Amino acid sequence: MTRQPAWVDAEERTFTFTVRSDQVPAYTVLPGQVSGEHVIMVTLPAGYDSTAAARYPVHYTLHGAPEYPNASRTKRIVEQATAAVPLITVTPNGGGRGWYSNWVNPGALGPQNWQFFHLDQLIPLIDTNLKTIPTRQGRAISGHSMGGFGAFRYAEHRPDLFSYVGSFSGDLDLVNPEIRAAVVASTQLESYGVPIVPIDAIFGLPVWPLDGVWNAQSPAQHVASLRGMGVAMYTGDGGNLLDDPVQAVAENRVRQTALVTAANLTAAGIPHHFIDYHDGSTWAPGCTGKHSQEPCLQADMNHFVRLIMQQLQNP
Numbered sequence: 001m002t003r004q005p006a007w008v009d010a011e012e013r014t015f016t017f018t019v020r021s022d023q024v025p026a027y028t029v030l031p032g033q034v035s036g037e038h039v040i041m042v043t044l045p046a047g048y049d050s051t052a053a054a055r056y057p058v059h060y061t062l063h064g065a066p067e068y069p070n071a072s073r074t075k076r077i078v079e080q081a082t083a084a085v086p087l088i089t090v091t092p093n094g095g096g097r098g099w100y101s102n103w104v105n106p107g108a109l110g111p112q113n114w115q116f117f118h119l120d121q122l123i124p125l126i127d128t129n130l131k132t133i134p135t136r137q138g139r140a141i142s143g144h145s146m147g148g149f150g151a152f153r154y155a156e157h158r159p160d161l162f163s164y165v166g167s168f169s170g171d172l173d174l175v176n177p178e179i180r181a182a183v184v185a186s187t188q189l190e191s192y193g194v195p196i197v198p199i200d201a202i203f204g205l206p207v208w209p210l211d212g213v214w215n216a217q218s219p220a221q222h223v224a225s226l227r228g229m230g231v232a233m234y235t236g237d238g239g240n241l242l243d244d245p246v247q248a249v250a251e252n253r254v255r256q257t258a259l260v261t262a263a264n265l266t267a268a269g270i271p272h273h274f275i276d277y278h279d280g281s282t283w284a285p286g287c288t289g290k291h292s293q294e295p296c297l298q299a300d301m302n303h304f305v306r307l308i309m310q311q312l313q314n315p
Helices: 070-080 114-129 146-157 177-188 214-217 247-268 294-309
Strands: 003-007 015-018 038-043 058-062 090-091 139-144 164-168 230-236 273-278
Touching: 015 070, 038 070, 038 114, 058 114, 058 146, 058 230, 058 294, 070 114, 070 294, 090 114, 090 139, 114 146, 139 146, 139 177, 164 294, 177 247, 230 247, 230 294, 273 294
Parallel strands: 058 090, 058 139, 139 164, 164 230, 230 273
Antiparallel strands: 003 015, 015 038, 038 090
């Protein structure tokens, strides 16, 4: 552990700590990040007592791109959604463009095994040091945008670890050429981290017949392993596309990936919640259906926390 846990504020519900991992020993960084140092943010339930007998379920929630794990917005959303809820929430570092995957061609960066870092190292670390329910029945996972992709991908790859999965406007369909373009763009823009990386670094080249990894890692087409797991997806349609057009169009396009995923879940006979709130007018005050609006994401998280607490083992 690079830096010991430290409370974020005087409320003493949320703390951060920093680790290093041999699975992602260095990574492309956003301003203020140190390559190789991974900040993890944890929100404890109110009244958490390290000496008491009670143990709590854990919700892993994955940030989008290019975002920070300890963003103040994430803290606000999580703390509001979990007020008076007996739930631990963990937000790990996913990098500005990590895509919650083991990269195919990481090159000079060295291993970019984000999946191994999170699932094989971070979860045991949390279970060892916090009063968790360290079983599938005690874990859920969700994420926004890139994080929604990561949540579904992790749940599909390791259904033994999670009993509920949620996507908040996730990029769920890597077969979709627009999502492929977005992933490629993230490799080439410094706003997602420096240095930039080759376009084939994460999933290989995105063109047939070299796109086998893209196809294999696409959550929308591999829902079968979610059978028996709680599944929820949330999306808007962008609302007025002339109002904040970048975020409006982004949400409109990721909605298509949710529609494909929902259709495949239905075809497979897998029950799921699909909350398509369109322009947001009936979802939450201040939500207009855009891609990264805090009121929309707050309503998503509030609803998802209520869902998972009906299914997760808890005190």
